[in-house]
Every structure is written in structure tokens, then in C-alpha cells.
Amino acid sequence: MLAYIVKRLLLIVPTLVGIMIINFAVIQFAPGGPVEKVLAEMQGNATNATAAFAGQAGDLADSGQQSGSTSKYRGAQGLDPAIIEEIEKQFGFDKPVHVRFFNMLWDYARFDFGSSYFRDETVFNLILDKMPVSISLGLWTTLFVYLISIPLGIKKAVKDGSSFDVWSSSAIVIGYAIPGFLFAILLIIIFAGGRYFDFFPLRGLTSPNWDQLDWPARIADYFWHITLPVTAMVISGFASLTMLTKNSFLDQIGMQYVQTARAKGLNERQVLYSHVFRNAMLIVIAGFPSAFVSILFTGSILIEVIFSLDGLGLLGWEATINRDYPVVFATLYFFTLLGLILQLVGDVMYHLIDPRIDFDSRNF
Numbered sequence: 001m002l003a004y005i006v007k008r009l010l011l012i013v014p015t016l017v018g019i020m021i022i023n024f025a026v027i028q029f030a031p032g033g034p035v036e037k038v039l040a041e042m043q044g045n046a047t048n049a050t051a052a053f054a055g056q057a058g059d060l061a062d063s064g065q066q067s068g069s070t071s072k073y074r075g076a077q078g079l080d081p082a083i084i085e086e087i088e089k090q091f092g093f094d095k096p097v098h099v100r101f102f103n104m105l106w107d108y109a110r111f112d113f114g115s116s117y118f119r120d121e122t123v124f125n126l127i128l129d130k131m132p133v134s135i136s137l138g139l140w141t142t143l144f145v146y147l148i149s150i151p152l153g154i155k156k157a158v159k160d161g162s163s164f165d166v167w168s169s170s171a172i173v174i175g176y177a178i179p180g181f182l183f184a185i186l187l188i189i190i191f192a193g194g195r196y197f198d199f200f201p202l203r204g205l206t207s208p209n210w211d212q213l214d215w216p217a218r219i220a221d222y223f224w225h226i227t228l229p230v231t232a233m234v235i236s237g238f239a240s241l242t243m244l245t246k247n248s249f250l251d252q253i254g255m256q257y258v259q260t261a262r263a264k265g266l267n268e269r270q271v272l273y274s275h276v277f278r279n280a281m282l283i284v285i286a287g288f289p290s291a292f293v294s295i296l297f298t299g300s301i302l303i304e305v306i307f308s309l310d311g312l313g314l315l316g317w318e319a320t321i322n323r324d325y326p327v328v329f330a331t332l333y334f335f336t337l338l339g340l341i342l343q344l345v346g347d348v349m350y351h352l353i354d355p356r357i358d359f360d361s362r363n364f
Contacts, residue, residue, distance in 0.1 A: 113330040123330045133311030141233040142292045153245025172239045180236030181302040203308035252280040289342035
């Protein structure tokens with residue numbers, strides 16, 4: 001198993017580089033960019049996020065001569081090319097594309113993500129500051145999804161074809177079909193002052209006076225804020241795991257060793273939890289890392305935006321809107337690296353739960 005882990009760790013490097021190449025190429029071809037954003041600010045069409053850069057460029061514009069030459073940037077008509085060159089230099093766009101890419105890879109290998117274009121802070125500090133929110137959402141959601149899905153899936157397998165199985169399957173189909181952000185909007189309308197009740201806060205993970213509260217009050221305040229976001233993510237996330245658990249148990253219940261256990265006189269509870277449970281739960285428990293990654297990547301981003309939770313999802317969203325490339329690339333790099341590592345953790349868990357699974361024998 002050690003050789004397999006070493007191989008997977010070595011494969012992370014080219015995989016990560018390949019994914020970063022794709023991300024970098026997509027960003028280069030995407031319309032707009034930080035230079036265009038500053039130019040738009042100079043024209044009065046952008047937000048105040050780029051005021052500092054626009055002010056520096058405006059000083060250059062006041063001191064330079066305007067020209068009628070064309071430019072590759074939208075909104076740059078009539079500006080002195082020296083001004084455009086200065087703005088490009090501020091963002092590092094004065095270097096060729098391949099030079100910027102290899103510089104980024106070298107910096108990222110040392111976990112040096114640079115500084116945000118439009119925030120007076122390093123990207124590494126921004127990620128560290130936002131990470132607890134996203135990790136908190138992902139862990140609580142994954143925990144509750146497992147606590148709900150495993151017992152429900154087992155009961156559906158035991159009562160396969162019964163009325164309970166039918167109506168619970170209807171609820172699962174609804175949860176699977178409706179995206180989590182729609183459940184989030186519905187919860188806001190009903191419970192967060194949207195129209196009916198005002199039981200829960202609409203934004204943030206803690207109250208403004210959280211630092212002034214004692215620890216029991218802090219814990220209560222934290223769960224008060226996180227209830228609706230986690231509920232929305234759990235409702236949309238439990239369906240797949242429930243069906244996986246049910247199908248896994250149904251597959252094991254039909255095995256020959258189960259018939260043998262029953263022939264020995266064991267009751268159904270002993271057969272289910274002493275023999276079936278371990279084999280059926282192998283794929284479910286070992287899939288915890290990948291489930292956490294899936295919830296963190298696909299579910300928390302929109303939930304953080306809707307509930308104004310200051311996590312990595314909201315950070316990445318705002319960076320994309322503002323064309324803050326260092327933050328965009330750093331969040332993509334972090335999510336990709338975390339996903340690759342947790343996939344390896346999932347394989348290791350398979351082996352720990354069932355030592356008969358030997359990845360080395362597959363010559364991977």
C-alpha cells in the first residue's frame with residue numbers, strides 16, 4: 001500500500017499542472033480582465049473596488065497625451081499607449097503568457113499566491129481567513145448527510161417495495177431534482193424574514209457582537225446562523241448517498257453468505273448488523289472524502305453567496321466578478337489540490353476498512 005500511496009502522490013503533480021494549464025487557458029480567453037476593469041473605472045462604469053488602480057492610471061492620463069491609436073483593450077480608445085503599458089505592468093501583463101504561467105507554477109509550488117489585485121492583502125491570508133467558513137459548512141453538511149442517509153438507506157433496503165420505501169423514494173427524488181440554492185431561497189422566504197417568519201439570521205456565520213459573548217452563547221449563536229445554510233445543503237445532498245446505501249445493502253443481502261447465516265439460526269437483526277453491515281458500508285464509509293469534496297465544491301459556493309457567508313466560495317465568486325486573477329487561480333489551485341488529496345485518502349480508507357482490497361496488485 002505504501003508504494004501505491006507514493007505513486008499517487010507523484011501523480012498529483014502532473015495532474016495538478018494539467019488542470020492549472022486548462023484553468024489558465026480558459027481565463028486568458030475569457031472576455032474582460034483586470035486591465036479592462038481599471039479602464040472601465042476610468043470611464044466611470046465600474047465599481048469602487050478598483051479605485052486605487054484607476055486613480056494611479058488617471059494620474060498618468062492627466063500627465064500624458066491622448067492618442068487616437070487603437071488598443072486590444074475595450075475602452076482604451078484615445079488613451080496614451082504609455083498609460084496602458086503602465087496598467088499592464090501593475091498587473092504583470094507586460095510579460096508573455098508562457099512566462100506568466102511558469103512564474104505562477106513556481107510560486108504556487110512554494111505556496112506563494114501573491115497579492116490580490118483589488119484587496120490590500122495577500123491571497124494566502126485571504127484563503128486562510130475564509131477557509132474555516134467553507135470547511136465548517138462542508139463538515140457539518142457531510143456529517144448530517146451521513147447521519148440521515150445511512151439509517152434511511154438501511155431501512156429502505158430492509159423494507160424494499162413497502163409503502164415506506166415508496167413514499168421515502170418520492171422525497172429522495174424531490175431532494176435530488178431540486179438544486180440546493182432553491183431550497184436555500186425557500187428557507188429564507190419561510191424562516192428568515194423573507195415573507196412569513198423571522199426565526200433565523202439572513203447573513204453571516206456569527207453575530208456582530210460574537211466576540212463579546214461567553215462560550216455557551218457563542219456556540220448557540222454559531223448554530224443559530226448555520227442552521228439554514230446546512231439544512232439547504234443537507235436536503236439537496238442526502239438523496240444520492242441514501243440510494244447508494246440502499247443498493248449496497250440490497251446487493252449484500254442477496255449474497256450466499258447471508259443465506260448461510262440465516263440457515264445457522266441467526267435472526268434478521270444479527271444477520272444485518274453482524275454480517276451485512278461491514279461489507280455493505282465499505283463503499284459508503286470509504287466514500288466520505290469524495291462526498292466531502294463534492295459537497296464543498298458544488299454545494300457551498302452558491303450557498304455562501306446566497307447567505308453572504310464569507311468563505312472560499314464567496315471569495316472565489318467575488319474574485320471572478322472582479323477579475324481578481326490571483327485569487328481566482330489560488331482558489332482553483334486549493335480546491336484541486338484538496339480534491340486530489342482526499343481522493344487518495346478515500347482509496348486508503350478502502351484498504352483500511354477491508355484489507356483484502358490491494359491497489360498494489362492492480363499495478364496502478
